[in-house]
Amino acid sequence: MKSQAELLAWMRRHGGVAHTTALRSAGFTTHGIRRSIESGLAHWVRRSWLALADSDPLLQRVAALGARVTCLTAARRAGLWTPDHDGIHVSVPPSAGRFDTVGVRLHWGVGPMPVPAAELCEPTVNILAHVAGCVTMADALCVWESAIRKGLVAPGVIEGVNWRGAARRLAAEASTLSDSGLETRFVVLMRRLGVEVRQQVWIDGRPVDALIGERLVVQLDGFAHHQGADRRRDLRADARLVLLGYTVLRFDFVQILFHPEEVIATIATALAQQRHCVPSR
Template identity: 50%
Template sequence: MTGIDDWLRARGGVAHSSALHDAGFSTHRIAGAVAAGSVVRVRRSWLTVPEADAAVIAAAEVGGRLTCVSAAARRGLWVPGAPSLPHVAVAHSSSARADDGIRLHRARAPVPLHRTDPHEHVLNVMFHVARCLPRGDALAVWESALRTGAVDAEVLARVQWRSTRAAELAAVSGSLSDSGVETAFAALMRSSGIAMRQQVWIDGHPLDGLIGARLAVQLDGFAHHQGRDRRRDLRADARLVLRGYTVLRFDYQQVLFDAGYVRETVLLAIAQGLHRAR
C-alpha cells in the first residue's frame, strides 16, 4: 500500500485526517507515520509532509485553505509579485486572527467546499482576488486564468458572485478580445461626438481607428497580452509617424476601466490639431 507521505505528496502535501481514513489509512498507521517523522501533524486533524510549503502549513494551522494570490501562484497563474503573507480562506466563524501571520479571507465564495477540503476551487480563488487586489492587478490574474484555460468566460458570466467587484470583472472578461475592446472604444468615441473610421488600411497595415486625416488609434486587446510581438507594434507605429501620423495607443484596461483618461487624451490631441492633414 502507498505510504501516507507519498499519498499526501500526490495531493499537494496536506490533508485532513478524515481524508486519510477514507483512503484506508488506520489511526494506528497515521500515528506511526507521525512518530516516525514521515508525516507532521498540524493542529489536531491536519497532516502534512515535512517539506510542505510554509504557506500550506500556515493554512492548515488555522483550519483553512490557501486562496487568492497564494493559491493563484500555486496554480501557475500570473500574480503581481510573491505575497508577503499567505492568503487563507477560513469560515466566517473561525477564531483565526490576522496576527497569526496570514492574510485572512472570510467572505463566502461562490463554490461551497467542505471544511476538510484543503484545496481552493479556481472560482473561489478568482472571487477573493477580485475583492483583495487593485482592479488592474485582479484583472491581470483573471486574464491569466482565462488564457491558461483554467476557467471559461461563459462560465464566469453565469456564476452568482455575491461580490460587485467580481461580477464586474466577470462582465469585462467577455470583452477582453481585440474585437471587444475595439467595440468599446468605438462606442466611447460616438458618445463623445468624435467621428472615427475603423479598420483603415495604411501602408498595407490596418489601423484600429483613424480620426480625421492624421490621428491614428491602435488598441492592444487580450491577444496582445497573450504575446503579440511588441516589436512589430513599434515598427508599425514608427512607419505611421514617418508618414505624418500621430499615433495614440491604448490597452484594453484603459479602454474598459479608465475611459475618462482615454477620452481626454483623444480630445487633447484633436484640440492640438493632430487629426488634421499637415
C-alpha cells in the same frame, strides 16, 4: 493494508498536507498514519491535519490556521497575473475563532462554490470572488482576465455564476481580448476618459494591442518585453503603421502601472489633435 511508502507517495501527489478524512478515504489506516509520524516523515500541524516533513510551508501554515489559500496568494500559485502584495491571503469561515494574523490577510465568509472540508486551496471561482473584494477594480480585472486566458475558468462559467458585490461588475467587464494584465490596465484607464478601445485588431498582418478610433494605435511593452531581433521587428511594424497613416503610441509597464496620469494625458492630447480620425482629404 497499504504500505507507508504508498501513504507518503499519495501525500506528495496531493501537496504533502492532508486531512485524515481524505487519507482514510484513500484506504490508509490509523496505524499507517501513526507509523509515518513515529518514523519522523510526517507530523501533525493541527488536529486531523498531517504534513510531510518536507511539504510546502505555506500549506502547513494554512492547515494549522484551519483556513484555505485564496485570493492573491492562490492566484499567484496558479500562475496568474497578480499585483504586488504582502502576506498570505487565506479564507476562513464566518464562525472561525481567533487567529495568529501576523503576515496573514483574512478573508471571512465563503465563495460562490462549495468546497469540501478537507481542501486547503479554494477553487478558481472562489479565488476570483475574493480578489474582487480585496483589490482595486483595475487589479482585480487583470487577475480575472489572466484566469480566462490561462483556461482556468471559461467565460461561460463566469457568466453563469451568481456573483455578489464587486464581482458582479467584474463578471460583466472581463473579456478574453486582453493579451496581458497590462492591456487590461490600459483599457481601464481609457474608461476614465470615456474612450472606447478595440483590442487585438489586425492591421497590416499583425494584431495591435489597442486601436482607438480608426487611426490611433497603442502598443504596450510588458516587463519582459522583446529585445534584440524581436525589438527590431516591433519597431519595423511601428514604422509600417506610420507609413500607412496611423499614429502609433508605445507605453511600457512602468508608465501604465506607476504613471497612469501621464498615459491618460498623452492619449487625451492625441485625441484633441484628432489622431484617431481618418484625415480629411
